[in-house]
Amino acid sequence: xESYLTAEISAAALRHNLKLLRRRLAPGxxxxxxxxxxxxxHGLQLLLDILAEHVDALGVATPExxxxxxxxxxRKPILMFFxxxxxxxxxxxxxxxxxxxANDVWLTLVSHPEVRLVAEAARRVDATAQVxxxxxxxxxxxxxxxxxxxxxxxxxxAEPRLRLVGFYTHFAIAEAADKAHTLEQLARFRRxxxxxxxxxxxxxxxxxxxxxxxxxxSRVEAAEAAERRESxxxxxxxxxxxxxxxxxxxxxxxxxxALIDLPQTHLGMVxxxxxxxxxxxxxxxxxxxxxxxxxxxxxxxxxxRDAPAGSRCGxxxxxxxxxxxxxxxxxVGYADGYLRCLTNRSVMRVRGQLAPxxxxxxxxxxxxxxxxxxxxxxxxxxxxxxxxxxxxxxxxGLARLAGTIPYEVTCRLGDRVRRKLVNSFGGRAGEEEQVxxxx
Ligand SMILES: Cc1ncc(COP(=O)(O)O)c(C=O)c1O
Numbered sequence: 001x002e003s004y005l006t007a008e009i010s011a012a013a014l015r016h017n018l019k020l021l022r023r024r025l026a027p028g029x030x031x032x033x034x035x036x037x038x039x040x041x042h043g044l045q046l047l048l049d050i051l052a053e054h055v056d057a058l059g060v061a062t063p064e065x066x067x068x069x070x071x072x073x074x075r076k077p078i079l080m081f082f083x084x085x086x087x088x089x090x091x092x093x094x095x096x097x098x099x100x101x102a103n104d105v106w107l108t109l110v111s112h113p114e115v116r117l118v119a120e121a122a123r124r125v126d127a128t129a130q131v132x133x134x135x136x137x138x139x140x141x142x143x144x145x146x147x148x149x150x151x152x153x154x155x156x157x158a159e160p161r162l163r164l165v166g167f168y169t170h171f172a173i174a175e176a177a178d179k180a181h182t183l184e185q186l187a188r189f190r191r192x193x194x195x196x197x198x199x200x201x202x203x204x205x206x207x208x209x210x211x212x213x214x215x216x217x218s219r220v221e222a223a224e225a226a227e228r229r230e231s232x233x234x235x236x237x238x239x240x241x242x243x244x245x246x247x248x249x250x251x252x253x254x255x256x257x258a259l260i261d262l263p264q265t266h267l268g269m270v271x272x273x274x275x276x277x278x279x280x281x282x283x284x285x286x287x288x289x290x291x292x293x294x295x296x297x298x299x300x301x302x303x304x305r306d307a308p309a310g311s312r313c314g315x316x317x318x319x320x321x322x323x324x325x326x327x328x329x330x331x332v333g334y335a336d337g338y339l340r341c342l343t344n345r346s347v348m349r350v351r352g353q354l355a356p357x358x359x360x361x362x363x364x365x366x367x368x369x370x371x372x373x374x375x376x377x378x379x380x381x382x383x384x385x386x387x388x389x390x391x392x393x394x395x396x397g398l399a400r401l402a403g404t405i406p407y408e409v410t411c412r413l414g415d416r417v418r419r420k421l422v423n424s425f426g427g428r429a430g431e432e433e434q435v436x437x438x439x
Contacts, residue, residue, distance in 0.1 A: 004331045005299050007413060008422045009042050010387065011050055013292035017278050018054040020289060021259060021270075029266050030250065032057035032079055034273030036065055041337070041410040042277055042295060043419035048072055057106075059271055063087050063096045066105040079106040079132060079166075079271075082142060085114045097121035101129045106165055108134050110144045115155045115162065122161035131156060132166030132250070137188040138181060139172040146192045153196040166250035166269070167198055174265075175257035175282035182258060186265055189253055198249055257281035260289050278387075279395055279406040293395055295410060296425045297385035297417065301350065301378050303329040304370060313367050314359025319344055321358075325371040328355075330382050333364040337412030338384065339402045346401055347393050349383035350376050354392070385409075387425050
């Protein structure tokens, strides 16, 4: 049966974003796209072939996400962004680690007990675990504190069953216009790399000729120059023992915001998530990359009727009609990820016109005011989320209205939403590439 809620996911937009991000990287810099949480809610299975074609690695949060990517045939590296050891205990944890190691998943380590646990699990499956050490340089969340990183690296190196593949950090506020904290994190990361005596290749940020200039790039160059002055490190001056070649050890730090605004953070690999799916990391970005949102959410009007002036609607009767009105019911609610805090604030598009939602968003339904769209009828398509970032009902627009971030809007899309990979939004039947039920 046709699902009443359809998320069209644009293959073309995803390819466009991935190419755009890749073009900002110097040759040789690896692209690891964050695909956790079902590709930020868009449907990982649907996107997997395209991602696999364009990226060097995928990033996930949980052991299940990592193993399921292997089961779906991904042969590229998979990095678990968080410590696998936090996802269980005892025999259950040992089995999970063994499974991850057997599936060649890159594990993140942040402490000594984890080094021992992972080495033990690797011995049990007679394999070598490939690990990245994550260092906290000012995010204050996960990662070994920078001053303790050298001892942890020593411990990893002392374990024959562990192979150190990467060393990384995560930025707390790269999406803000003020880059001071991010540049401080980068400086701390560099010091940690030096303290750990890790091989560093050239620190060079992508040469301007390697990047396609975007609006705002001159502000980025000014930020880079200031950072060079402050850190005392002329980018490009530091050379590794292995000359200009990139070292086998992957150094990485950049999320979407840093990838776009701060080329000096690219190092050996970047880890964008939100930008790959077409959303600006924030309204404060210095560079406005022409990203294309990959999502359009539609439903169908399931009922249309009159609402007299003075009548009220929805749970809590939180809207009163001030004129004789026509209302329609849209089968989307907070169970589908349409946030309840959008009550009396959002709009949807019907027959090319924007119509305001009225009353409390409920679990399964939303009331739409169709008074100014008099021709609207049962069965009409309703555009609930627009792929045009300028629309008030775009992911970014709804995030602004709800006081949240685009990440939350897409991650919350529920299982009742049918994800459909399309070549172009609103395309004709037959143009659809693939369909996945719910997640
Ligand atoms: C460790 C790590 N790297 C990269 C990302 C991607 O971040 P963004 O979606 O802001 O690009 C995340 C996302 O939370 C993360 O946890």
